[in-house]
Amino acid sequence: MSWALKVEGLGRVYGEEGPRSLTGTGPEHGTSVSPVTGAVVAAWDVGFEVEPGEALGVVGESGSGKSTVMRCVAGDERPSRGSAYLRAYDDGATDVLALDDGARRRLRVDRVAVVYQDPAAGLDLDTSAGGNIAERLTAAGARNFGRIRDRAAELLELTEVPLSRMDDPVRTFSGGMRQRVQIAKALANRPPVLLLDEPTTGLDASVAAGVLDLLRNLLERLGVAAVVVSHDFGVIEMLTRRVMVMQHGRVVETGLTDQLLEDPQHPYSQRLVAAARG
């Protein structure tokens, strides 16, 4: 099957961006900080494809560059180099990373949605659950009040948020419930690509399990292409079928998720899996 999202040669350097900054960085040097320029090579030469109905995991420790990749693809940050293509935008013929800021923001309305670890990053906490979703719907051109409310209710039902809470400010919601509202908002305009950045990190174990079950069911049913960034192998194992391991800004291994867990190839992957499995 053909990809819904394709990323090629993505790089993000904080500081001097020239080749001098790359020397001496990466897994074989044990650092992403350039010994020459002091620049941080947060991500370099990262590429992947995701098919509709498939979830790709991105794992690595803090500072491995996994969230940087996510933010660059989402448009929260401008990469130093690289390109990204969406099947749903110009049939994949245009590098969306090269679009101007306005065009990039519009992609976030209905082509690429993001669910952040912190619900406050994806929601206005002082607005109601229904209002947060309505904002995303009106951004896509919805104008009919009744239809907007119906769709918001439908999305809250989909994400198992009690409809009686629809008009309450999100600030009054528990952490798990806020995350469900964020997911409902992300799905509002049926985006073909969904980016999940540590979607259950920071929640209590039982609450995290509920959100994880919800995401699993949604990914199975909706046929979206998803990228799941997480340091938690339990999350990766449950949601993804393929995985990419990052260390010091570089991809050190890609594989099937069960293969990575049973037969990791790279020394760093073996260390990560051994640490997670105990």
Place this chain on the structure above:
Amino acid sequence: MNVLEIRGLVKSFTLHTIDGRTVGALHGVDLDVAAGEHVALAGSSGAGKSSLLRCVYRTYVPTSGRVLLRTSSGAVVDLAALPDAQVADLRGRELGYVSQFLRAEPRRAVLDVVARAGVARGMDPDAARDAAAGALRRLGIDERLWAMHTTVLSGGQKQRVNLAAGTISPPRLLLLDEPVSALDPVNREAVLSMIADLTGAGVAVLSVFHDLDAIERLATRVVVLEGGRVAAEGAPGAVLRDSRLNLEVAR
């Protein structure tokens, strides 16, 4: 025409977290399985039987050699070198794997686990639920358990749920790793007869059984592995007679 042709398969593990040493599991295995054929792998523990199945399913990355699968469309692909996404697409419909352990998905009902496997292979959701119910019934899983989470099941129940999920829509090549190890005689019988029916329906089966009686009953051919190499091969009766003593002594 063979469904599976393995040529010169080598698998070794490099243990970076210990001292970087390399441990060999398979040292150049050649093996064929045709449609409607059941090839059983025999040999003592550590001979490489499970490693071979895992290399075919790509849970293990083959170190070298070829694992050629002729898919139902007639195309021949090398599973040892195929891109991950394509292997993932082949799993299920073309390539089934049933291990002795159910990787129990947390918080998911028994019937859902099996029906979902059918949906993943392109079955209509209602048809998948019906087929799942039929398979669970045939394998003797009490209907009262169907709505429960798989984590509460016994080892033998998990094993049967696993088999029901792995065979709900029969794959072209079925890999079986000890599918009856935890079963009582009645349930063991139900599982063995189901496997025999699959072979009869044209599925190519590559299996590992510790149980020599099961091999004798189901296999059309036996391949004996020793130290990661093929040591003997032939009709079950003859091979098992020759190696039965060795195998049982080794155990």
